[in-house]
Amino acid sequence: MADIFTRRPPLAAINASGADSMVAHLGITVTEQGEDFLRGTMPVDPRTRQPFGLLHGGASVALAESLGSLAGNLCLDNEASTAVGLEISANHIRSVTSGTVTGTARPLHLGRNTQVWDIRIEDEEDRLVCVSRLTLAVVARRAA
Numbered sequence: 088m089a090d091i092f093t094r095r096p097p098l099a100a101i102n103a104s105g106a107d108s109m110v111a112h113l114g115i116t117v118t119e120q121g122e123d124f125l126r127g128t129m130p131v132d133p134r135t136r137q138p139f140g141l142l143h144g145g146a147s148v149a150l151a152e153s154l155g156s157l158a159g160n161l162c163l164d165n166e167a168s169t170a171v172g173l174e175i176s177a178n179h180i181r182s183v184t185s186g187t188v189t190g191t192a193r194p195l196h197l198g199r200n201t202q203v204w205d206i207r208i209e210d211e212e213d214r215l216v217c218v219s220r221l222t223l224a225v226v227a228r229r230a231a
Contacts, residue, residue, distance in 0.1 A: 090122045091194060093164040101157065110153050113146060117157065118189075125158035126191045131183050142183040142216065147208055148175060151219035154192040155204035159223045162197055170202055170223040177219040186211045192221075200225050 101117045113134055119126040127150070129135060135146035152175050159170035188208050196203040201224060208217040 091197060092120065092122075092158075092161045094161045095120060096161075105153070109149060113149055115150055115153055117154070120161070124191050124193045125154050125161070126189060127154050128187050128189050130187050131185050136184070140184050142188065144177065144179050144217070147179065147188070147217040148177050148219065150188070150190045150208060151175065151177060151192070151206035151217070152221055154190045155206050155219075155221035156223060158192045158194070158204060159202045159225075162194070162202070163225065167228055168225050169228045170225050172221065173201070173224040174222040175219055177217055179217050180215045181210065183210050183216055188216055195220075198225075 098117055105111050105115065114130045115127055117125065117127040129146065129150045131142045135143055137143040152172055156170060156172055163170060188210055190206055190208045192204050192206045194202060195205050201222060204221040204223065206219040206221060207215060210216050
């Protein structure tokens with residue numbers, strides 16, 4: 088498969104961009120940018136568990152949307168546009184109580200106005216924990 092990404096900043100720069108955000112608070116770290124995927128990890132610890140001691144579904148969704156949104160923006164070929172979340176769905180397949188989960192975002196559709204991403208989250212034994220579908224809108228970047 089041909090490389091889908093138009094930008095390949097160092098992983099350290101990608102991770103630094105998440106400082107002072109929910110990404111940093113949850114301990115999400117981007118670990119790999121392949122030709123057609125972006126991969127990252129998140130710890131299962133008090134920040135990401137729900138009161139019953141299981142990985143919180145919202146934390147899984149935060150990991151999925153973070154990876155998909157980052158990947159979507161790395162596919163854009165100009166600084167005038169940005170990809171922002173439009174809709175996300177998640178199916179929680181398996182519970183996790185500790186360790187680290189790994190999410191992998193791969194595109195299903197890379198269009199001019201929308202992108203659709205499939206994000207699979209797995210536990211340390213490569214068992215499926217959650218599968219998400221993220222739709223991004225590609226919009227003009229607004230001045231900050």
